Amino acid sequence: MKNLKILFLVTLVLTPFSWTSANPVSAASTKEITSKLEDLFVASRKVNASGEEKQKARAKIEEALDWDKIAQLCLGAKQAKKNSGKNFEEFRNLLKDVVVKTAYTRLDKFWNGNTKYVFQNIEIKGNMAKVPTKFIVKGDPSVLDYYMLKKGNDWLIYDIAYEEERYSTNISEQIDAFLKEGNFTTLLEKLKKRRDELTEETSKSKKT
Numbered sequence: 001m002k003n004l005k006i007l008f009l010v011t012l013v014l015t016p017f018s019w020t021s022a023n024p025v026s027a028a029s030t031k032e033i034t035s036k037l038e039d040l041f042v043a044s045r046k047v048n049a050s051g052e053e054k055q056k057a058r059a060k061i062e063e064a065l066d067w068d069k070i071a072q073l074c075l076g077a078k079q080a081k082k083n084s085g086k087n088f089e090e091f092r093n094l095l096k097d098v099v100v101k102t103a104y105t106r107l108d109k110f111w112n113g114n115t116k117y118v119f120q121n122i123e124i125k126g127n128m129a130k131v132p133t134k135f136i137v138k139g140d141p142s143v144l145d146y147y148m149l150k151k152g153n154d155w156l157i158y159d160i161a162y163e164e165e166r167y168s169t170n171i172s173e174q175i176d177a178f179l180k181e182g183n184f185t186t187l188l189e190k191l192k193k194r195r196d197e198l199t200e201e202t203s204k205s206k207k208t
Contacts, residue, residue: 087188
């Protein structure tokens with residue numbers, strides 16, 4: 001379950017879709033969002049390609065996520081305030097490394113079973129959007145909600161919910177429990193260890 005939640009954070013390789021907007025006034029924003037996602041779908045198919053093509057695809061996906069807000073939500077308001085500055089920056093970078101390294105090893109495989117989806121009633125309020133999405137994976141349905149925030153002229157993903165369970169809430173609860181027994185330095189060390197393990201796994205897979 002945990003791996004599936006991490007995978008869905010950057011799983012954006014999808015097939016043709018349909019969409020509706022709950023508010024006609026938001027039609028322009030809805031088009032911006034769907035256009036943004038379409039670009040990411042194309043990029044996601046190439047995350048395990050080779051050379052420059054792979055690098056461009058991964059960069060596009062990483063730039064589509066609001067890592068500051070993701071880190072703040074996962075860390076929780078109290079801990080984010082307590083560990084601001086350099087500590088927060090290190091946490092954000094480590095969290096990003098762990099998420100993308102986990103997801104990239106599975107993205108192309110996830111869609112081998114002719115996975116399909118449909119966007120359902122995109123909700124837009126000001127610069128915030130919720131994008132409910134129904135997936136059919138090898139015949140099994142599941143629902144994923146993308147939460148997006150508009151910054152400048154761009155829409156960025158900052159959270160997801162898998163079957164109505166928010167990714168950030170799940171991670172925040174785990175971190176709170178961890179920090180009751182350890183400290184922030186230990187948390188960073190744990191993330192570094194996981195990042196290094198994932199790097200080593202990737203290196204071994206390339207050799208084999």
